[in-house]
Amino acid sequence: SRELFCSMLLAASLTCMIAILDSSILPLASLLAAFVVPTLIAGDATCLASASDTSSCDDAKKILQRPAHKIPAATWHLQDSDSIAAMAASGPLTRDQLEAFYNDGFLVLEDFYSATTLKDVQEDVEGMIDSLAKDLFAAGKIANLHSGLDWTKRLNSLRQEYADVPVLLTKRGVLPVSLRRVFAEPRLLDVVSQLGVGPDVAINAAWNLRGKMQAHEETVVPWHQDNSYWEPRIWDENILSVWVAFVDTTRENGCMQFVRAGHRSGKVANHTIGSSTTTWYTELAEDTVARELFEKDQLHENTDIATVETRAGTVIIFPGTTPHRSLDSLSDNVRWSADWRLHRKRAARSGQGDLDWFYGLKDSLLLREDPNVDPNYHPDWSRWANIERTAAQDAKHGLDAAKAKMDLDPVIVGPWMDLWDLERDERGRHNPHVERYMQGPVENRDVEKYIAKGHW
16 A cells, blocks of 8 residues: 555665664664654554565564474374383383373473472572562662562562563573572483483573463463474474472462373474564464364364363473463462473584574573483583573663663563564554564564574
């Protein structure tokens, strides 16, 4: 349309102006960029194609459309009864547990962590909340520290004064000592080794501490496969996600749901970002799950979807191909959990080094070495635990990560946004995370860097 042509011409003209503006008027350049990109995103007809795919988008809800992925489906999970019987003799899991994992795509290990371990985690998390509250108070963002409340209450209380508190806690990626012990629990490493990870085991850079609360979109994670966050080059690797409940989880406070057998095809279905939320999350429509992973019309709640309520200390293990989500919370209390990923040391399609399993931003940490290589190996947490992944993501996006932290910036952008179609929210709301991504360097959005290496 004439309006679309004019909008694109205006955007191109302003982009050229921004590129040549003298440094003395850079604030004006930033202002123009901040105005133009969100305006284009919010428009009814504008659609931007990726740099390596100049075709127009196929519907008006698209902001940025990606080419189809070509990485082959995973096959490591295809185990017959003889293989499972052999596995049962090689580790702590029983044959029934192994069959549950390979058939359903997830395994529940109840009461895996002790009350003492959970108490240590609670103390560390309460310290993190207290530190954040003091920073917010010093910055004039809140008028009250909301002291005297435990971890199931305080974050929610702080949110009444400053809505972005939960996201700011998420962005603070320094790993406390108690969580290091949880993540490296030897019994857990034995379990994942039995499930085919090893003999060396590493922890991925992508770990999360989650405080889910009522009526808070940023802590409600929609249907997705964890592989949707990883580089396509590792989609067919055995990467196991581990989720642990630090408090009892129920339907009321937002427990986990899984699509039974959603992993069996080994495929990564087509995700989007921004379709139904104003967050940075990848999301997967149920009809897409049914069509692409099961070759049927729809999922059936009673047979295809498992709702898993747990006691505190329970662990759920699942591969990156199993679709899952957390339910909305209806509780006044914060529901605490953590999740992390374990995998072998070297991927078949290498990145920037043996332990590069996250876009070259932060290496994984080797937790257990092959005993034939180094029987006395112990991980060094000192540096790794203090590298904030979200700060590395900000820096890659051309942002001043230190300034973002000082400014208490609640916006999250990440390299997984390179992989999927970006869409306008179905309710017409602005998405600051997608807008920030679209304001970043154009080369960051060019998927040719993956395609040229055969990593798409």
